[in-house]
Amino acid sequence: MTCAAETVAWLLDADPSIRWQVMRDLQDAPEPAWRAERSKVETAGWGARLLALQDADGQWAGGAFLPAGFGPDEWREHGQPWTATTFALSQLREFGLDPCSDRARRTVALIGAHSRWDEGGQPFWQGEVEECINGRTVADGAYFGIDVSPIVARLAGLRLEDGGWNCERINGSVRSSFASTINVLEGLLEFERATGGTPASREARRTGEAYLLERGLFRRLGTGAPADERFLRFLHPHRWRYDVLRALDHFRAAAILTGAAPDPRLGEAIAHLRARRRDDGTWPLDWRLAGRVWFETDDGPGRPSRWVTLRAMRVLRWWQDGADRNDP
Template sequence: MTDSGSVIEWLLDSDPSIRWQVMRDLLEAPESEWRAERAKVETEGWGARLLSYQDEDGQWAGGAFLPADFDPREWAERGQPWTATTFSLSQLREFGLDPASDRARRSVELIGANSRWNEGGQPYWEGEVEECINGRTVADGAYFGIDVSPIVGRLVGERLEDGGWNCDRINGSVRSSFASTINVLEGLLEYERATGGTAGSREARRSGEEFLLKRNLFRRLGTGEPADERFLCFLHPNRWHYDILRALDYFRFAAILTDTDPDPRLGEAIDHIRLRRLEDGTWPLDWSLPGRVWFEVDDGQGKPSRWVTLRAMRVLKWWDSHSSECAVP
């Protein structure tokens, strides 16, 4: 693989969850074609496999955030488990399970009726207490057609003075975090896509974006140093973790939804994406999170990743299509 055509062929020689996004985002195939491919997520490959692990009550692994059989020693010894309902549902959204399908509608209905958060015991679609979790709950709920406006209202009110969010706010933190902020931003954007949003949610989303843009997506505001070197490394699945490729993919989606041009302050992160491209035209998986999963969707750390490559290629395609607008005067 030395050219984009070969890389696209490699991406297409994969799972339906990747193929339909390649068709839509890279090949600009007719909607009827990519929707037909997307429909296969429910019945073939990773999507069907993940759905096969669903409990009769609609949950995964018997719990909302943690598996029913979770022992705190597991987190310390093996890492956070990723098999419970919240992470499984988010992965189905990433795969592109059609929210209008009977299986999707039945799943979110059962989750609403039967799943309770480990923290507080409240019904699933009422949200949890942490901003990171609620951001993803809003994204999943809005995507699958649930009214999550009460959670959105809470998130808008939990914004910190610097424009972003931090799950440690309840413990006294007054500075936003990159991870909490991207989780909330993705939720607010999905809510805006589904409903148009509210004046408050749209303003909050813009302030959260500004928090990241002022820092060029990865730098400390005070020193200019990277806030975390891992922000520059490619991770998948991200779960609740942050990296610049996740942020760039968010800004791409936001710009397409709102019909706006890319912000020039994304340029440094874009340059890093270009530099990390391998000689064969792909991008590697730099690291992955430890902990229990249903199954792997990449070939391993250090190897070319279809998920990372798909994200990188569509981000660069979007950026390059606006190259003149992105130039700094």
């Protein structure tokens, strides 16, 4: 087999949450085939394991953003925990839990009835006050069939003058951040995929994407220096964090939805992605976030990562397909 074929075979020898995406994004499998594989997320592997950890009231770990009983000492000593409801829902969306399944519908209904945000006590599907959290809530809600249009309208109205978002706006920040912006953009794209979006949401997505493109996905606008060296290192799960592969995968998904061609301003980030490919055709996990988790879905930093490799390969395939179409 070629290196690429061997890598695809390695990806297929994995959890259903990875296999169905390989079938759809790398093998062009017929939709009934990859949907049948995706349906296994509910009953096998990581998806079933995470669902089995759900509380009777529909939440995880007894809280919306933080686990019940969590205290600041744990945050200082071990980092932010990732076991509460919002992070579990985002992971189920990433795994591909069928939003039309009875289990998914029951889960989102229970969360709507019982889960309240730690800040302010707002019902979960009404959103919080912080842009990063609300961006992910929009993505999860839109994916699972919840009407999140009021949160979308709020986010569209909270853009900063440079076109993006910053969760520190409430503390006086007037410049967007890469992380806040990608969290909101992913939410707006999921909302657009589910509903077609609104003129305001589509314009907000356009300006947020322009913010990232003008910076080559990782550079400061003023100096051209990398805004954060970690943006060039690959992470999974991202939670609220940013890296260039997360951004590239967003632009791929947006282009597939709208039919847009790859933007040339992604070229430097694409070159970096290509340069990070290992000799065996895989990409590594460079780092992972500290803090409490239910379980790991990668072998650890420095090791080949199926999640990173899946995303890298589908981004590069999309980019090359765009280049091929543009060749005279």
